[in-house]
Amino acid sequence: MLIMKVVFRPSKVGLGKMFGSAELPVLEALWEKGALTGREIYEEVRRSKELAYTTVLTTVGRMVKKGSIRRKKRDGIYIFEPALKKPEFERQAAAAVIKGIVEVSPSYAVSAFVDILTQYDADKLDEILNIIEEKRKAEGR
Structure with missing residues (x-):
């Protein structure tokens, strides 16, 4: 059973068919690196895409609500990880x-x-x- 909401965009390429242009780099960073803080996600994303820190954090928050990533608090810091490998x-x-x-x-x-x-x-x-x-x-x- 799919645990996250998926919107299929046939005209896009690869996983871009299921994620927006700001979401895919976030998820790819988490798939590659594992659990990351918001700052670490931003640092990974900006290697491939020019996005503002606030845009990345807003995207991360929306992805948590959609269920594509999970948020945990560790030592007072939020750590994010992909909901699925x-x-x-x-x-x-x-x-x-x-x-x-x-x-x-x-x-x-x-x-x-x-x-x-x-x-x-x-x-x-x-x-x-x-x-x-x-x-x-x-x-x-």
Whole structure:
């Protein structure tokens, strides 16, 4: 179950499809470094993006409210950490997006998924068939 709110922006690239331009550098810093203070997040973010300290802290506060990062108080200082590790977030976000597409039309969603995936690697069809077969065995079919 996805524990954070995700907005999918199809026209954006990579994880930018799910995070705003100020949010993604914050989360990437936390994924790379682990738990950080607000000042440390700002220092990491400003290496790749020119943002004001107040903008970064406002973004961090909003991300805490959305559930994408967590805040803990340690020795009187707030420490922030990602709510999910990057691979788990990617898995849950992909599942949420695919679920939304499947709700529109399961057969078209699967057909489009197979077409797109095989454009990248035709061997993926065998991998998909293996996944389906394993799922069927696990469910006793």
